[in-house]
Every structure is written in structure tokens, then in C-alpha cells.
Amino acid sequence: MSEIIKLTTPLDDAQVEKCHAGDNVLITGPIYTARDAAHKKLVDLLSANKELPIDLKGHLVYYVGPSPARPGQAIGSAGPTTSYRMDPYAPEILKAGSKGMIGKGEMGASVTEALMKYKGVYLAAVGGAAALIAKSIKNSKVVAYEELGAEAIRILEVENFPAIVAQDCHGNNIFKEGREKYEITA
Amino acid sequence: MREILYNDIVDKVAEICISANYQLGEDVINALKKSRQKEDSPTGQAILDQLIENATISKDGIFPLCQDTGFSVFFVNIGQDVQIKGGLLNDAISEGVKKGYTDGYLRKSIVIDPIKRVNTKDNTPPIIWTDIVPGDKLRITIAPKGGGSENMSEVAMLKPADGAEGIKNFVIDKVSRSGGNPCPPIVVGVGIGGTFEKVAWLAKKSLLRDIGDRNPDPYYADMELELLEKINKLGIGPQGLGGRTTALDVHVEVFPCHIATMPAAVNIQCHAARHKTVTL
Numbered sequence: 001m002s003e004i005i006k007l008t009t010p011l012d013d014a015q016v017e018k019c020h021a022g023d024n025v026l027i028t029g030p031i032y033t034a035r036d037a038a039h040k041k042l043v044d045l046l047s048a049n050k051e052l053p054i055d056l057k058g059h060l061v062y063y064v065g066p067s068p069a070r071p072g073q074a075i076g077s078a079g080p081t082t083s084y085r086m087d088p089y090a091p092e093i094l095k096a097g098s099k100g101m102i103g104k105g106e107m108g109a110s111v112t113e114a115l116m117k118y119k120g121v122y123l124a125a126v127g128g129a130a131a132l133i134a135k136s137i138k139n140s141k142v143v144a145y146e147e148l149g150a151e152a153i154r155i156l157e158v159e160n161f162p163a164i165v166a167q168d169c170h171g172n173n174i175f176k177e178g179r180e181k182y183e184i185t186a
Numbered sequence: 187m188r189e190i191l192y193n194d195i196v197d198k199v200a201e202i203c204i205s206a207n208y209q210l211g212e213d214v215i216n217a218l219k220k221s222r223q224k225e226d227s228p229t230g231q232a233i234l235d236q237l238i239e240n241a242t243i244s245k246d247g248i249f250p251l252c253q254d255t256g257f258s259v260f261f262v263n264i265g266q267d268v269q270i271k272g273g274l275l276n277d278a279i280s281e282g283v284k285k286g287y288t289d290g291y292l293r294k295s296i297v298i299d300p301i302k303r304v305n306t307k308d309n310t311p312p313i314i315w316t317d318i319v320p321g322d323k324l325r326i327t328i329a330p331k332g333g334g335s336e337n338m339s340e341v342a343m344l345k346p347a348d349g350a351e352g353i354k355n356f357v358i359d360k361v362s363r364s365g366g367n368p369c370p371p372i373v374v375g376v377g378i379g380g381t382f383e384k385v386a387w388l389a390k391k392s393l394l395r396d397i398g399d400r401n402p403d404p405y406y407a408d409m410e411l412e413l414l415e416k417i418n419k420l421g422i423g424p425q426g427l428g429g430r431t432t433a434l435d436v437h438v439e440v441f442p443c444h445i446a447t448m449p450a451a452v453n454i455q456c457h458a459a460r461h462k463t464v465t466l
Contacts, residue, residue, distance in 0.1 A: 022229070022427075024232075037303065064253065065253060065295075066293070067249075067250050067253045067255060067291060067292055068292075068293065070291050073248065076250065076293070077244075077250045077252060077253040078253050079252055079253050081254070081333075081334060082334040082337065082368075084367060104334075104366065104369065104425060104426075105365065105366040105425075105426060106365055106367070106426060124366075124425060124427065126233050126236050126425055127334065127369035127456070128252045128369050128456055128457055128458050129237055129239075129240045130249065130250065130251065130252045130253045131240050131244040131248075131249035132236055132240040132243055134249050135243070148305075150253075150294065150305075162236075166427070174427050174428070175365060175366055175426050175427065177428070178227070178229070178421070178423060178427045178428020178429070179421040179423070179426070179428050180421065181227075181428050182421035182423055182428045182430060183419065183420060185419075
């Protein structure tokens with residue numbers, strides 16, 4: 001396995017270009033959360049040429065709807081949700097300045113193209129390792145759409161958040177390559 | 187008639203909502219450990235290690251196993267000599283869900299309407315399947331079901347001519363197309379027979395079995411093992427990033443069907459294969 005890449009957010013092109021499908025990364029810094037309902041709201045605003053409630057420039061968007069935080073904890077469990085549901089929105093979010101996303105499961109061809117075009121990276125976190133991931137989240141604050149509950153947009157402060165480069169800005173895709181490597185056809 | 191108090195049901199349901207979401211069954215933990223030994227992919231090994239560690243952290247009762255604490259699906263066996271005192275059974279289960287999901291800091295994941303999509307804020311209503319059985323006991327099982335794996339499930343109305351091969355191809359193709367989306371390693375629930383709605387129920391019910399429990403009919407037990415072997419040759423691996431561990435088990439449940447039909451269903455369960463039972 002290759003050595004671990006440390007990413008500090010917000011990201012620039014150089015950091016994104018360093019990431020190749022299959023690499024292990026540790027993310028430190030602020031990241032935004034958004035899932036289905038928040039994406040619809042953001043993309044509706046972009047289509048109407050209206051200002052967004054958050055500045056996406058250089059930021060990673062984490063597809064997560066955390067469980068409620070217990071008193072004294074920054075957050076509840078906070079593993080990734082399935083990313084393909086954000087396929088219709090992700091290219092618009094990248095175009096608006098985001099440098100990528102964190103989720104689970106493969107994203108579609110239109111997202112691969114957008115990652116190449118706008119220099120973004122799709123990072124896979126381990127779905128269901130939600131209690132473990134919560135340990136790397138030091139702070140959480142709702143910054144938009146509080147009425148959406150678990151689906152509200154939060155800004156998280158993360159420290160050494162573990163993820164794997166799934167689809168990179170060079171057009172590589174670990175879901176395809178990994179599967180081909182271990183498939184037994186005989 | 188044996189009387190069971192409404193409030194006792196509420197409290198017990200709340201308890202199993204919480205324990206199901208914080209304590210992964212030993213059967214699943216053991217299956218993850220066994221798969222870890224057999225996994226060739228370094229990424230896959232690392233992911234399985236994380237899932238085992240995750241279950242250990244979760245057991246302390248601060249962080250649920252997964253942030254998706256699921257749709258609360260119940261299977262209830264009601265002894266025919268039982269009388270519920272103080273209210274209705276469904277109300278008691280619903281109140282237990284509300285209490286468990288609030289007291290246990292579990293995520294509220296249910297919207298009141300599929301199109302209008304406003305959150306009910308207490309994870310109600312639950313889905314309740316009841317069965318009347320002999321005796322004077324009330325047996326309640328919760329199987330919280332996450333949305334990501336549920337989305338990868340399907341019913342197919344196959345032709346009788348499709349036979350066993352048709353069923354197996356349908357199951358393997360469904361798992362193959364699901365890839366990393368349902369959080370592999372998965373448990374694959376398969377229903378065969380019955381009617382359109384019954385077959386989906388069979389697939390869901392099969393997921394209540396522990397990992398390693400085989401169908402009592404040797405024919406279907408063999409089919410389960412054959413499907414498991416073929417699924418684990420797909421290469422999907424943990425989280426879909428490549429590897430040998432795509433499924434931890436396959437469970438097949440069967441019911442008689444009409445001369446013109448051969449319904450089949452696949453209900454995919456993520457590795458957080460949660461279920462807890464209480465008997466009152």
C-alpha cells in the first residue's frame with residue numbers, strides 16, 4: 001500500500017493532483033456536510049444565479065447525516081452515505097468551486113468528467129465505520145438549513161479523518177480497478 | 187389469558203431499539219474476523235479491521251454502530267393467549283420507538299411523505315409485521331434497516347421456466363450491479379415464491395437469521411452456499427474497493443407459489459446486520 005497522503009483543507013489544485021485512486025489519505029481542517037435535501041437546495045440556488053449560504057471554494061463536501069450528539073460530544077456517529085444519489089448535483093457543486101467530496105460507493109461518469117474538468121477528488125470513507133470516524137471530528141456547527149435536522153449543512157473540524165482516494169482528477173476509478181483485480185471469472 | 191402491560195412493551199421496545207444500534211451481534215463480529223483472515227486485498231483488510239474496531243467503540247454506548255440507525259422494522263409473534271392491557275400493541279411499539287430513538291441519541295430518518303419529505307422527528311412510524319402463534323408470550327424483534335442497502339433491493343417476477351438458474355442469476359446480477367453502494371460486506375436476503383408482496387417479506391425475514399444459520403432444507407442450504415461462493419468471486423470486496431469479501435452470508439426463504447409464477451426477491455443488508463429480540 002502506498003504511503004498516506006495528508007490533506008489540509010481547503011484544498012488547492014496541487015493537493016488534488018497529488019491524489020491517485022487507491023491512495024490512503026488523512027484529512028485535517030474544515031469540511032462541509034450536505035446530503036440529498038441540502039444538495040437540492042444548493043443546486044436550485046445555483047440554477048437561479050443566487051448566492052449560496054456557504055462558500056464552497058476549495059472545500060470538500062462530506063455526504064453525511066450524523067446521529068445526534070450526546071452531551072459533551074462534538075457529534076454523534078458520522079459515517080458516509082451512498083454517493084450516487086448526489087450524481088445529479090455533484091458537477092454543479094464542483095463547478096461552483098468545491099474541490100471534491102467524501103462518500104461511499106461509486107459515482108457516475110458525469111462526476112468523473114467533472115472531477116477532471118474542475119480538478120476535484122472523490123474520497124471514499126468507510127461506510128458503517130461511523131463510530132470510528134466520529135472520533136476524528138473535533139467540532140460541528142450547523143451553518144445552513146437547520147430545519148432539515150440530520151440533513152442540515154454543517155461545518156466540521158476534522159483531524160486525521162481517514163479516507164481512500166476513489167475517483168481522482170486523472171480519470172482513475174478504484175471501484176473499477178479494484179474489482180477487476182480481485183474478480184475470479186473461471 | 188395472560189395480561190401484558192402496555193407500558194412494559196413500551197420500555198422493552200425502547201431498550202431493544204437502543205441495544206440493536208449499539209451492540210453488533212457476535213455472529214457478525216465473528217464473520218468479519220473470519221473474513222479478515224481470508225481477505226487478500228490490503229485495502230479490504232484495513233476496512234475489515236476498521237469495522238471490527240468500530241463495533242468495539244460502539245459497544246461503549248456513546249456512538250451508534252452507524253449514523254443510519256434505520257427504519258424500525260419489527261417482527262412480532264403474539265401468543266394467542268396474550269391480552270395487552272392499557273392500550274394497543276402497535277401504539278406501544280410506536281411509543282417505544284419514539285422513546286428509544288430519543289433516549290438513545292439515534293438518528294431520526296423517517297419522512298412523513300415520500301414526495302413532500304418532512305421528517306417525523308421521532309423515527310415513527312415503525313413497520314410492524316405480526317404473527318399469531320400458540321402460547322402466552324409476546325416476542326418482539328427489531329431489525330433497524332438502513333436506507334443505503336435497502337435501495338439496492340429488488341423484486342423480480344420470474345417465469346417457472348427460469349428455474350433455479352434463473353433465481354441464482356437474478357441474485358448474483360443484483361449484487362453485482364449494487365457494487366460498493368450497499369456497504370459491503372453485505373448479507374444477502376433472498377425470497378423465493380409466494381406472491382409479489384410475500385416474496386419481498388420473505389427476503390426481509392431471512393435477514394433475521396444469524397450469520398451461518400442455514401435453511402433447514404438441504405437443497406436451499408446448498409443454494410445459499412453456492413450463491414455465497416459465487417458472490418465472493420465478483421471481486422467487489424469491502425466497500426466496493428476490490429477484494430474477496432463481498433458477502434458474509436446468503437439466506438434463502440421459500441414459500442409455495444402459483445402454477446403460473448416464480449417470484450424472487452433480493453433484500454440487501456449492510457454489514458451492520460442488526461437485530462435484537464425481547465420476549466415478554
